[in-house]
Amino acid sequence: MHGYAQFLNHKGRPIHKGANYFAAYERHFGPYINRPITFLEIGAGNGGSSEFWKGYFGPLARIVTLDISPACKEFEDEQVAVRIGDQSDPAFLQSVLDEFGPPDLILDDGSHIMAHVQASFDYLYPRMSRNGVYMVEDMHTAYWDEYGGGLRRPESFAERFKSFVDDLNVRFVRENDGSVKELGAYSISAYESIFVIEKANFINKQMMYLGDRSRRVNMGAD
Numbered sequence: 001m002h003g004y005a006q007f008l009n010h011k012g013r014p015i016h017k018g019a020n021y022f023a024a025y026e027r028h029f030g031p032y033i034n035r036p037i038t039f040l041e042i043g044a045g046n047g048g049s050s051e052f053w054k055g056y057f058g059p060l061a062r063i064v065t066l067d068i069s070p071a072c073k074e075f076e077d078e079q080v081a082v083r084i085g086d087q088s089d090p091a092f093l094q095s096v097l098d099e100f101g102p103p104d105l106i107l108d109d110g111s112h113i114m115a116h117v118q119a120s121f122d123y124l125y126p127r128m129s130r131n132g133v134y135m136v137e138d139m140h141t142a143y144w145d146e147y148g149g150g151l152r153r154p155e156s157f158a159e160r161f162k163s164f165v166d167d168l169n170v171r172f173v174r175e176n177d178g179s180v181k182e183l184g185a186y187s188i189s190a191y192e193s194i195f196v197i198e199k200a201n202f203i204n205k206q207m208m209y210l211g212d213r214s215r216r217v218n219m220g221a222d
């Protein structure tokens with residue numbers, strides 16, 4: 001049993017997730033079940049989520065959890081590593097990368113403060129696996145001023161995420177002032193409260209027009 005059913009049957013330490021998050025987890029994390037991966041979750045909470053992810057991904061997954069609270073160290077076990085530090089501190093994040101290597105999957109469920117979300121993304125996204133998945137959850141806070149968010153506020157991670165649409169299409173942008181950049185991603189996905197970026201090291205972008213041209217009936221369609 002994994003996914004939503006696993007969550008509903010969770011009886012260990014407390015875990016705090018939205019029910020609707022599990023469809024996104026299945027879609028973006030599901031292909032990594034029973035694969036040899038490094039999964040990094042920012043935000044240990046009360047320890048239930050690392051227990052959950054361990055059961056979700058299976059025995060080949062290295063689960064690494066970061067939290068600012070030293071009390072979270074007690075969640076460590078033979079498969080779960082907990083490192084204590086601030087998710088917005090590049091030196092701390094680098095120490096985690098040095099120890100565990102580039103994560104394949106990252107889930108930011110930390111402070112949900114915009115400056116922290118942005119700092120973690122800025123540091124970790126370029127350094128994670130070149131085919132990895134970066135997910136940020138509880139992004140309703142991107143619309144709340146007490147977290148540094150707000151509708152169309154530049155600091156909001158929702159605004160940043162919207163700009164990724166342009167980044168994905170950078171080669172077609174004719175009036176690029178330098179602000180639109182290659183994202184190194186195959187896709188971005190938005191759900192209520194969840195943003196996902198799927199990286200891809202290589203994408204064949206060749207436009208192809210195949211088939212027997214003599215059978216065209218719509219000459220205006222080329």
Ligand SMILES: C[S@@+](CC[C@H](N)C(=O)[O-])C[C@H]1O[C@@H](n2cnc3c(N)ncnc32)[C@H](O)[C@@H]1O
Nearest residue numbers: 015016043044045049067068086087109110111
């Ligand atoms: C929403 S809880 C995590 C919930 C857990 N992932 C779950 O699913 O049950 C957020 C966690 O982020 C931690 N946190 C807050 N600010 C942080 C920061 N600047 N760096 C790292 N962790 C932080 C808190 O201590 C808290 O444990």
